[in-house]
Amino acid sequence: MISDLPGPELLTTDEMYRADAFAIAAGTPGRDLMEAAGAAVADAICDRWDVRATAVLCGPGNKGGDGFVIARLLGERGWPVTLYLLGDLEKLTGDAALAASDWQGQTHALSEHCTDRAQLVVDALFGAGLTRPLEGVAAKLAAASHLSDVPHISVDVPSGIDGNTGADRGQPFAADLTVTFHRAKPGHLLMPGRLRCGELVVAPIGIPKGSIAHTSPKAFHNGPDLWVPQFPFLRNDGHKYSRGHAVVVSGDATSTGAARLAARGALRAGAGLVTVASPEESLAVNAAHLTAIMLEEFDGAPGLTAMLADKRKNAVLIGPGSGVSSFTRARTLAILKTDAGVVLDADALTSFQEFPDMCWSAILKTPGRQVVLTPHEGEFGRLFPDLGEHPDGKPGRVREAAKRSGAVVVLKGPDTVISDPQGRVAINANAPPTLATAGSGDVLAGFVLAQLAQGVPAFEAACIGVWLHGEAATHFGPGLIAEDLPELLPDVLEELEGHIG
Structure with a gap:
């Protein structure tokens, strides 16, 4: 405590x-x-x-x-x-x-x-x-x-x-x-x-x-005192289009649930509009489960490029349920050529385990890109196999990964560490053990995505998403499953606004 x-x-x-x-x-x-x-x-x-x-x-x-x-x-x-x-x-x-x-x-x-x-x-x-x-x-x-x-x-x-x-x-x-x-x-x-x-x-x-x-x-405790000036509080003159349009890329017909979890998280966390980008084979199953979240078909990497030509779609998540493949790798690279903020999670990270520099080069081509990587320890080890240890411990490992990749890196765990390429580090301490449940990371990626869609810089977007994730789980207690997390956000956000006010 x-x-x-x-x-x-x-x-x-x-x-x-x-x-x-x-x-x-x-x-x-x-x-x-x-x-x-x-x-x-x-x-x-x-x-x-x-x-x-x-x-x-x-x-x-x-x-x-x-x-x-x-x-x-x-x-x-x-x-x-x-x-x-x-x-x-x-x-x-x-x-x-x-x-x-x-x-x-x-x-x-x-x-x-x-x-x-x-x-x-x-x-x-x-x-x-x-x-x-x-x-x-x-x-x-x-x-x-x-x-x-x-x-x-x-x-x-x-x-x-x-x-x-x-x-x-x-x-x-x-x-x-x-x-x-x-x-x-x-x-x-x-x-x-x-x-x-x-x-x-x-x-x-x-x-x-x-x-x-x-x-x-250059190290900070992750909490409202760190990022409140950047938090996208609701404005009386705001509307859904001013709160960004987030896109979550779905996997194939048997792997769609993770994308929907992330999309629900993004919608609850404040994105004005959320679209699930779906391959044709997954349209029916996604359509059967989505209501406020929109659905749009795409065909491979060229299809994502065409979809994101609409600049209003300003933040994209790829990885949950995407599958580890050259197809996911190509789709990720297509997304990184756009101006959208990007969250790379799960399969989008592992798809580069043999070609990590290919991903880092795509990110570094545009200095200042708003890109967030959200690996757990296994994914981190596949992308940064030489960073298993560091004299400065976990913060040192994540700092080096962020500098190398050009992205904000979120190394998930009970003591999640977030770093930007400039070496700022935030250490999170509000995550209860109940978050060790299937789909929890997909929801976290959606929470971060929502902040990018609302124009929050990548470091603060990651910090906010991670903190909201921990607070929501703490509010629920034992028996938590991933589907519960987005539904807990209204109480968390109300308490946050009351605390700041």
Whole structure:
């Protein structure tokens, strides 16, 4: 669970160091920042739990300094606190040493059994920049946290989680509450880090707002704060033609359902008109299921070219149920020669697995093309087989894919990551596990398509579609099937407008 965030920006560990340095240069001593951080954690603990025996585990760096502050403040509020330190007290330096000097209690050596009698544990061992696996007594305490019923609270990130990528460094601590400062980090939202954090609270500690411009982050939490200025809210003087005409390309007679799911999603998500482009053999089955959605026949790639000569048809989706074939490849290339915004999903992506550069060349021929790719991990691996790993984790993989392809790339999953070719990244965190159901991705593609049809730029269109998808599923709960998703949008959109208003 993620509490309200102070802004959409996500700071990497290096960017957070620069934000701290900016605050210090602006006149806020580092010791004051540490005091504010410790107070934020102590407040969060006292807001959620009553007084109880607490073990505070401190590491040798500044996170350990935060732990000394937390222990002191909890003790001043009447909490029975025992503090354990990994390393030598005399070797602490800087602000951590100052914080330790203010602690009037005993400092015990960290041991494997130091939490055995605790009723609450504060993990202040290692920060977000840890690059090696936990080892020794720290690793044993982390393993024990997964089996414990005692609340565990982590400072900044659970020790053993990479703050930039969310990767496990060995077996990390499992927290019930994580309190971080100023802005969240990518690792708080990316898997598996998000699973380890428990409730995430982002607390202000006095870092000036100007630090955001100073650090120039390129990663963001996907939500309304990121894209509301681009959201196509209804206008009193609007009409269906001003909201765009979306086209969804259907597959053959036995594979039409996916296109209709996407088309229904596009219509519910705001496209003024939606047409299913159908091969002749599929006309009858599509006609039997469509009402408000229109139907138009096409014959191969030349037929799509002719259909899209009507410039009012300004956004096209191909892939759901299209079939993996040279025919789908040819139709995709024909679409990419038009001026329409394009969403490539499912079979339209896999049809290029042996010829990915053919697709990227078609996109890159027109700089600024509004193209969105929506692969899951399997499709991503077929198109970008060399991007299975990246030093910057999932955001790094998607950034490189977007740069290479010239398109906005949406790598779907429980922590969907969206990137544009310029390197902006949005990480989505509102997708419930109920979205793992057949046809869900087709509806998502339709949601994105609707935003392109309404003139939303590709990056924001992808972010909006992904967020709406997650919110709709959350509204429904267990038992969700793909057909439910479009019907949940009216409530989601009403809540969005109320929240913004």
